[in-house]
Amino acid sequence: MSSSIHVLNTSLGGGLRPPSEPPPGIAPAKPALEAEHLSRGARIIRFVRRQPTLVVGVVVLAIIALGGAFAPVWWTGDPLEMRPIERLTSPVAGHWFGTDNFGRDVYTRTIYGTRVSLIVGATVSILGLLIGTTLGLVIGFYRRLDAVMMRVMDGLMAIPAILLALALMALMKTSVRNVIIALVIPEIPRVIRVVRASVLSLREHTMVEGARALGARTPRILMFYILPALAAPLIVQATYICASAILFEAYLSFLGAGTPPHIPSWGNIMAEGKTYVQLAFWIILFPGLFLALTVLAINLVGDGLRETLDVR
């Protein structure tokens, strides 16, 4: 994928001026400044060509996010309005995605469902990252804690994430907040792992040794020497956590242990549609398409960031 892009790049952006023929009397242009001469448009095109995955992911995700944020604008109705007369209507002009068994408009509900998914995805990845990084930094830096805590992490990670989340939900009332809690807990050990691995290799780095020699204390070293080096892998990790949190929220809701039924979420809509697979397949088809597209977009952003930030 990348080889063909690099070939294209050389032919782009105003061309390379051969340094052998500068205009007489004028100092030759510094090649390092070449990028500055590109117009903004050309620079954008160059970025798109270099990072197609990232750009496609970001654009699709932005469209979906705008869709959810301004849900009332996009010719939607009331997501909770029931019209029993119009129940199980197949997709037509008034109901683009058809209606469900209560006569609610599936299009409207799908667009509103974006909100829950994106909120859960974003919150779980941010919380998971914050808690996991804090714990990972501490565990990675204190040798004595490390051995014990990593056994504990191994044990926690042996429990499949979805089962752990289900078990947690079984003891809590269904609410978006509790779904977020149930999804963050299984992610924390995974973040700790990533952070700890980096800390272990960075701890022996010369810059840390130098900082210590200058009298820096451990918290300062963690904050200003270790943490910045962790930024890139953690950002990539956050996108993958976000994608899996969105999928898991849908799984939990689909299984009846997630978002409460009165809130339209993709998992809930599909859970209600599962009895009508043969009669009204559209109830499942459209929310699922949105879910797949959203997760795909986030995964593309993750892959793109991984390439751009050069994370292994």
Next chain:
Amino acid sequence: MFPEILRRLVATIPVMGVVAIAVFALLHVTPGDPAVIIAGDYATSEDIAKIRAKLGLDQPFLTQVGIWLGRIVRGDLGTSIYSGLPVATLIGQRAEATIALTLFAMVISVSVAVPLGVLAAWKKGSLVDRAVMVFAVSGFSMPTFWLGFVLVYIFAVSFHWLPVQGFSPIDRGFWPFLRHLILPAVTLSLVYMALIARMTRASMLGVLNEDYIRTAFAKGLAPRWVLVRHALKNASLPIVTIIGIGFALLIGGAVVTESVFALPGLGRLTVDAIIRRDYPVIQGVILVVSGVYVLINLVVDLLYVVLDPRIKY
């Protein structure tokens, strides 16, 4: 080799201990009185007291931990609040469908994903490679249950080729057993397939640049021979590792897939138990599944020795 297996088995004890304590602690870390939550909204105070006594929640905390660990060591997973049957019996009844589903899905995934990954790496940058990569990233993003419904809609509802739902035990004939499992297994395998294909490609790319591969080609060996005997064998460690780690995905997916296809497996048992707040069953399933996961990864560790003779324990 044998002492090593023994040493490894012993090393899994602390991990399983952590799992056991974590599963126990689940009841206590969540806010509220677990007995009240389990008893449900319409319970009388006698019901709650009964459940508290049954789960041993009226004992001091450390005593509870001790009793719990002691029971597990003896293989006693407790009794279901809902049905009154031993949890181990319930798990035994439901194991067949889940084992059949996950094994079948694993066979499909590995036998499709590994060749795809090898092909993609060999033809790096080609259309085939891109197609495999697109397949891998979209497979990884696909909601399992949604894919299941789409397949049901196409192959069962529209074409009537395969049954919509249900399970047929293997002792009632192999063909009905297989027919009922095809759609669920294909559904479940996709995510796993994507993961393995991606890892196979990455690992093969690393190996294909090695000198001995060039030598093998230069000797005039058939590409197939070089790819399989020289490259894949040396690229196999990360692939086997991801097959072991990805098993967690397979289990998670099985819970959802069983619910779509109405398979009477451990996933359905769990989901039913969650709706009934039958906590001993939930704890038992998590414990058993995590134990299987740990054992599978132990087997993977031991496989390293077979795959790479340089590794000696």
